[in-house]
Amino acid sequence: MNKYLLLYVSCFWLFSCGDTDIKQGETLFLRHKGCDMPAYVYGNTASNTFMILLHGGPGGNGLEYRGGVYAENLEKEIAVVYWDQRGQGNSKGNNHAEELTMDLLLDDLDQLVFLLKHQYGEDINLFLYGHSWGGTYGTKYLMSKKRQQQFNGWIESNGAHDIPKLNKLAIEFFQFYAREYIGAGINVTKWQEIQKFVNSIDTLNITDEEALKLNQFGHEAEELFDEIKQPDEDEFQMPLRNPIDVVSSVVTGNYTSQKLDENGIEEIALSDSLYKIELPTFIQTGRYDFVVPPALGFYAYNRISSKEKTYKQYSYSGHSPMVNEGVEYAEDILTFIRKNKK
Amino acid sequence: MILVFVSAITLSAQEYRLAFLSHSIIHPGVSVARSFTLSEKIKVKEKKKGEKEIGKSNLFLPQINYHNVLKTENSFSIGAEIIRQRHRMKPANWTFETGFGVHYVRSFNAGKTFTIENGEVRRVRFAGNNFIAPSLSYSIGRTFYKNESMPWFFYLKPQVFAVLPYNGSFVPSVNFQIGTKKVLNFKKHE
Structure with a gap:
């Protein structure tokens, strides 16, 4: 019997050897309207500075953004909250399709902000970051002045805040x-x-x-541009054992994306309302981004009312500058955060 | 453990299966099962190369599975499969099984869960979700050292589940088991 036990223990040990760094973070689950949504908090929580990451898609997941040198550099200085939005990534529950509206998603984010302030203190510096679809989500959220007041700054990376215009x-x-x-x-x-x-x-x-x-x-x-910088192997890697459940994440993400489409997200056009944003804002684009062309980001930069605003186009990047030019990308975010935190 | 305990007080010699389980390739777990034979037929055929023995059985296989998704969930399932087994006993010792089953899945969030009501944050203990999961499986096994005192049966078993209701729909879930089975006789000293 010992040989069976040894075999089993060896297998379990092998698969348990995840990235030790992955094990160090904290997972908070937000339960709201029929869904448990994990928020993976990694990095320097002692800094009292938190950045909520709104992932792309819809249909992506928070932790797919946690790989490589840009995430490492961010986490050395601030805490990053990799949040799986409703019906995406590892969030799960029995929420019904008819409830999947933009208003419900905005309500979810209200709850997450409330929870983070409850857990880490009312006086934390809180930044909102949105990539791609996360840019739509974040911009929509910040249309309310009251919601803007909860944050120190807004970072929109390759954000799709006006889909018809995009x-x-x-x-x-x-x-x-x-x-x-x-x-x-x-x-x-x-x-x-x-x-x-x-x-x-x-x-x-x-x-x-x-x-x-x-x-x-x-x-x-x-893939047609040699100018886009590809990361070295040691620059962008996800550990073998990580919390992403690829199969369920892809399937449930596609379903949620489809339902959100049916409920009108493709019609979200916020260009005419961008003047409502007064929060310090940093807009990032990629020169060769055909998914969300850089002109959309530059247009937003010109339309928002923020006194403190920055625009940067990454010359060797496509839709994901955090992968293509990770070091510079992270440093630019940190510079913006240093400037705008209390 | 419940399965072992219940079997121990009810029957004597019993076949148990213990498997290492990998859920979606990278998430580890364990599966414990106990098989009950519902029907069995053995055919012996005389061939030029010698005697050939083939067994066909129908099995009932209650099982308990567990897997962990790092920092996300601890998932337990209890269920049963109906297995159609084909067993080539002679000359080789191969076993092929096709099964379908139904499972109740209870996942526990691997982290603190909070809900906010009327501006008040409340922690939810033992938070998680409940699912029903029909399954299909196929396994290939072989007995090694058959004529020795400690024969070793080793099997590989992919098992596919449809987990529902999951975010208003269902998701497929794949487990891959590497396991062994053993006959235990709890009453051998009586």
Whole structure:
């Protein structure tokens, strides 16, 4: 019997050897309206400075942003709250489809802010960060002055705060690069395919299917640019054993994304309301981001009312500058945080 | 443990299965099961190379599974499978099983859970979620050292669950078991 026991213990030990760093953080679960949403808090909690990370998608998860040098550098100085939004990542419950509205998501974030202040103190410095869909979510949240008052600053990275405008800008962006690259004889077949597709779209009536296809081409286009800096192996790595349950995260994320689409998130257009943002704001874009073209970020920079605002475009990045130019990206966030914390 | 205890006080020689389980490849766990034979047929065929013995059985397999998702959940399930087993006893000792089952899953959040009501934060103890999970499985096993005093049966078993209701829908969940089975006789000293 001993040999069986030894075999089992060896296997369990092998799989239990996760990244020790992963084990050091704290997980707080927020239970709200039929859903338990984990908030993984990693980093320097003693700094009293917290950054809530709103992940992309919808359909992503918080911890997929916790890999590599940029996360390491952020966590040395501040605490990062990798939160799985309702119906995404490791959040789970029996919430019903009809409840999946933007208002419910905003309510969830209210609750998370309340919980963090309860756990770590009313006087903590709190920053809100949103990437891609997280940019839509965060911008929508900050349309309320009362909600802005809870934060020291807002960081929008490659944020999609106006989806109809984003689609139009993406079409123009594709058309520009397609002309350039077909003319130069580079990746001609792929650029012709993209050009044919974007030229066929009626920009006054972009369908959901066309928007989805634009998004897919946006990711594919990044592979056509040698200028985009790829991370070294030691720069961006997730440990083997980590809390992400890939299968359930992908399946439930897709379902939630579909339901949110049905409930109107593709129609969120906040460009005309951006003047309501008075909070110190840092807007980050990637030069070769075809998913959320940099022009959308620059437009937001010009429209918000914040006295303290910064815009930065990362010259060697696509949709995820935290992967492409991690060191600089993290340092820029930290500079913004240092400047705006109490 | 409940399974072992209940079996110990009810029957004598019993077959138990103990497996290391990997949930979604990277999350470790354990599975304990006890098999009951519902029906069994053994056919012996004379071949040129010698005698060939094939067994076909239907089994009932109650089981308890546990897995941990790091910093996220401790998940327990209790359920049972109906197994169709094909057993090549001679000359080799291979066992092939196809099963379907139903399980009750209880996951516990691996962290403090809070709810906020009327501006007041309240901690929820033993928070988690309940699910029902139908399953399908297939396993391949082989007996080693069959003629020795301590034969060793070793099996590989992928098991696929549909966990529901999960965020208004369902999610697939995959376990992979590497296990062994052993006959224990609790009343051998009587």
